[in-house]
Amino acid sequence: MSQIELSDIFTVDREGKPTIKIVLFGPPMSGKTSMLTVFNALRRMENPKTIVSALTKIQDDTGRTVFFDQGVFQTPPFKGKKFDRLRYQLWTIPGEERHKTQRDIVMKGVDAVLLFLNFEKTAEEQNKVILKEAKETVGETFGSKIPVVAYINKSDLPAEERLDKRDIIKSLIEEGAIHSDKAANIVLTGSCLNARNELLSILTSPKRDEFFDDSNRLRIDKRPDSVWLIVRPIQKLTQLAVEQRLEYVQNF
Ligand SMILES: Nc1nc2c(ncn2[C@@H]2O[C@H](COP(=O)(O)OP(=O)(O)OP(=O)(O)O)[C@@H](O)[C@H]2O)c(=O)[nH]1
């Protein structure tokens, strides 16, 4: 089975490219649109050629998502692997409760779920509600055939305004969203706000040239830690999806 191609394990898009559909599924105002915006900005700074289609946002005039945000990106080369041609569609759902129908539409054909949670103390119940809905929408393949990575946003908030990460992990385990032995690996945290601010400060820095190469691309080794934290959940999810599908075809 050494000849497996990505197109054997993923759906191909209209241009014949293997594509994975990842949905950021999380409660209202948790920062899903912010993550996609930061991700898109990073790609524009590092390598615009990896942006396959421009970021689309369907929002109301206050910036609330009413249908979805969507962007398509190409993976940068995987180290030493030939799997460097995967396209990934990143979608966000509208978190507001009244948009359930739109969420169901966005979830059609999902390949992997980024369970996008909110560190804010006031969001405890909303995190639980959205987790239940994600599980119900995906069905029994949630966390198995459809891999799940949890990401808790707004880690920049002061401790007294934040939920306890251990309690969040506990409820993820209780709800059967993740296995306890994998928690450290697939429950990630970060701050879209910090990532966005650090990218902006690079752009306006008097030492801007130190961050960019001769082609005016942000050097990967200059990627701030806060930005790594935004990229990692998507990378991790893609990796799980590839592994899971390879395993499936190899056992076939
Ligand atoms: N403190 C803090 N605020 C954040 C962070 N990320 C986003 N926000 C703020 O949270 C609010 C909601 O962000 P959005 O990205 O619009 O949230 P959303 O999840 O897309 O919301 P819906 O589209 O309604 O589902 C905005 O005011 C953001 O500026 C973060 O990491 N830290």
Ligand SMILES: [Mg+2]
């Ligand atoms: Mg949104």
